[in-house]
Amino acid sequence: MNKDKTFAIVGLGLLGGSYAKGLKEAGYKVYGIARRQETIDYALEHSYIDEGSTDTKLVEKADVVILCLYPSIMIDWLEANKQYLKDGAIVSDISGVKASVVKPIQDILEGQNNEFISTHPMAGKESSGIEYANTEMFLTANFIIVPTEENTQHAIDVMWEVAEILKFHHISILSIQEHDRMIGFLSQLTHVIAVSLMNTHDDEKLVDYTGDSFRDLTRIAKINENMWSELFLFNKEILLEEITSFQESLQDFKDTLENEDTNKMKELFIQSTSRRKKFDK
Amino acid sequence: MNKDKTFAIVGLGLLGGSYAKGLKEAGYKVYGIARRQETIDYALEHSYIDEGSTDTKLVEKADVVILCLYPSIMIDWLEANKQYLKDGAIVSDISGVKASVVKPIQDILEGQNNEFISTHPMAGKESSGIEYANTEMFLTANFIIVPTEENTQHAIDVMWEVAEILKFHHISILSIQEHDRMIGFLSQLTHVIAVSLMNTHDDEKLVDYTGDSFRDLTRIAKINENMWSELFLFNKEILLEEITSFQESLQDFKDTLENEDTNKMKELFIQSTSRRKKFDK
Known part of the structure; x- marks a missing residue:
């Protein structure tokens, strides 16, 4: 990617801080926006960003804007600041649920020359905050691009390159439905x-x-x-279905034990063993 | 423990093989009994035992006999071979469930001068068989002695020493009920x-x-x-109760999500976080 491209990271938490660090280390100009001045100061002191501000207007300088905010805050933030976006700037996010956020955000940007392309970096840690920022966690993580029919190939390519710059382990493309179903089962x-x-x-x-x-x-x-309460509520219907499926599987096992059906119990063990082996790294 | 003490390991699988290896390395005389001659040969070639046989009569030479057999087989084995036990020999086991095996075995030995003291080494691996025998797995494992009112302090002391010789990480004493409840929840x-x-x-x-x-x-x-099908069936009632408790906790979470009760959901997260922190090593 052209090194003249400039990035704005909105929200300098664990992931936002790590994105800024990784992009800056790769030689890109990075602007940081955060609510608290001390977060900006920390990012500047550690050279995670070139310039930072609590003033959201700074976003106007960036070719690519990545929203590293909680889903609920993200939608409000964009509604309030969309007028500052540079003409032609691409906007992306990091949120772990998609159906509830992608369409509303694309609607917000309708009518202006800015494309929202959603992505989900499946990286994280138990701890939150910029003090824990690190780019090592990307090396083993999946990066998922979640386009809609409104997205251009160009925007997909840009975010694919961002994932490569940040050295994600595996990059792929899923539809909103595939993504939210997979996250509902594997993660939530x-x-x-x-x-x-x-x-x-x-x-x-x-x-x-x-x-x-x-x-x-x-x-x-x-x-x-x-x-997590926010992520669960934003993916409520799918997660409820996944819980129900698991409850059925659990009840099936319980019935098998209750009935002392040894043969079926062994079959369930053999099935789980064989399926799990495919997941060995 | 007096180095003249002799051990018989009945069943040279993963755990039996590892017991033999550890006791032999510590300088004790170890007899090995297995169903297949090739298992005996393997144990002899690797110096896990001093002498081995497929003939169960070999057990008569040992002061301490440790039954490293599946629970169901163990009871039958002792019934068939109790007459070979040396006068005064202590008998122990390694089985992961207790209520279903301890009393029957103590009943089998009633009337002869042999004490059965039950123990559970909480060690294991995915793989089974003497080829995987190793004593390293004991270094991080719990060893639980599960006496009944019929046991003597002497027998408890002997098995405590065995656990020390094998270098178990933590040795403790639980009642049958405490043991089976704990195993039902934490393991099963x-x-x-x-x-x-x-x-x-x-x-x-x-x-x-x-x-x-x-x-x-x-x-x-x-x-x-x-x-595992055997262990589950031998602890059926307790395991069913534990599954039911978990189902209630899961349903409680599901209802909370269904009702979008964000405050309660956060409380459940805070509770699980605080409880889990106590389990950090």
Whole structure:
């Protein structure tokens, strides 16, 4: 990508900070916008950005604007600041749910010469905030571009290049429906299970006997309550369906145990073993 | 422990082989009994045992006999071979469920001068067989002694020392009820969840998008169908109760999402986060 291209990162949290760091290290001019001046100061001190401001007007300098905000805030932010966007600037995001945000944002930008192309970098950490910014987490992560029929090939290409610059492990393209269904199962349902398991008992004595299997299963029960409640509500219908499917599978196993149907139980184990092997790295 | 003490390991699988290896390395005389001659040969070639046989009568030479067999086989084995036990020999096991096996075995030995003291080494691997025997897995594992009112302090002390010789990380004593409840929740329920999650969908395309959280949650869905079906059936009532408790917790979360009760959802996240932090190593 032409090194004259300039980027604005709106929201300098864990992911926004990491994006800024990665793009700046690759030689691009990066503008940073954040609510708090101390975040801007931190980003400047660590050379994550070339210029920063709490004034959203700074966005007018950028060819590519990446919104690194919570979904609900993102929509309001764009509504309030769309007039500052440079003519022809491409706008993107990082949000983990798509159906509830992509169309509303494309509607907001209708009538002006700015294209919104949605992406989902499947990277993250337990900790939030720019102090934890790092580009290493991209090296093993998926980057998903989620275009609609309103998007141009050019915008898709630009974000594909951004993912390459940030050194994402795997880049792919999914429709909104494919994306939200996949996230509902692989990411959201797993968090619902871990949280529900952790909330089943309150028995501190168990800690002494905990092995790796319980630890592995519940690691993601440590969860950012603000971000995840929003992600779940934005993908509510699909997530409810995924929970129901899992409940049916669980009840099926329970019935098998209740009936002491050893042969069927073994079949369920053999099936889960064979399916899981495909997921080994 | 007096180095003149002799051990018989009955069943030279992954755990039996590892016990033999560890005890032999520590300088004790170890006899090995297995069904197949090639297992004996392997154990002799690798110096895991001093002497081995497919003939169960060899057990008569040992002061401490450790049954490393599946629960169902173990009870039958002892019934058929109890007359060979040396006068005063202590008998122990490694089985992962207790209520269904301890009393029957103590009943079998009633009237002869042999004490059965049950233990559960919480160690294991995905792979089975003596070829995978190793003592490193004990270094991070819990060793639980599960005495009944029929046991003597002497027998408890002997098995405590065995656990120390094998270098288990943590040794503790639990009642049968405490043990089976703890195992039902921490180990068995987690396997039921992983298996059920893996059996929810059959979609190979998902592999491309799988992150660490899904891999962590489903690692134990690769499972030995013979051993685990037996362990589940031997602990059926408790495991069914644990599944029910988890189902209630899951349904509670689902209702919260359905009702869009954001405040309660955040509380559930905060609770799971705070509980899970106690389980960090």
